[in-house]
Amino acid sequence: MKTKIFTALLITGSLLLTIGVTTTVSASSNDNTPYTYSFYSQSIETRLGxxxxxxxISQAQATTIIDIYYNDEITTKRDMKNxxxxxxxxxxxxxxxxxxxxxxxxxLNCN
Structure with missing residues (x-):
């Protein structure tokens, strides 16, 4: 019985991992052409620019924020807000x- 449960969990886990890795999400515009969200890939320097x-904001304020961003390794919006x-x-x-x-x-994640 334990072997059957273990085997079932192993197969289910493998399937879930496979599905999770291969699942992708895409969207297109109204005319069926891909839309690239290029703004979000811009650097913090470009965004603050x-x-x-x-x-x-002033250039001095932007420089201060950039320094904080890199020195404190900001990865979430909450970190940035703090x-x-x-x-x-x-x-x-x-x-x-x-x-x-x-x-x-x-x-950025809202965490």
Whole structure:
């Protein structure tokens, strides 16, 4: 009996792993051509550069944020928010600027 259960679990686990590895998601535009979300692959420097160009933040503020991003190895939007909250408290950036910066990171996990 234990052997049958073990065998069934082994087969089921293998199938789930195979399905999980080979499953892909794709989407196309209305005219059936692929749509590439290129903005999300841009570097943090490029993303913040758009805010500098629009005068939402200064170059000095962007440099500070870039340093924090790389030094603290930011990988989630929550991590970025926590670091930006510190900058708001220190009056390095405003709350409005923080919101604009966070909007650039919608592709990061919300964890």
């Amino acid at each position: 758009t805010l500098v160009e629009s005068k939402t 670091e930006l909250d510190i900058l708001v408290t220190a009056k390095t950036i405003t709350q409005s600027q923080e919101d604009s910066i966070l909007n650039l990171f919608i592709d």
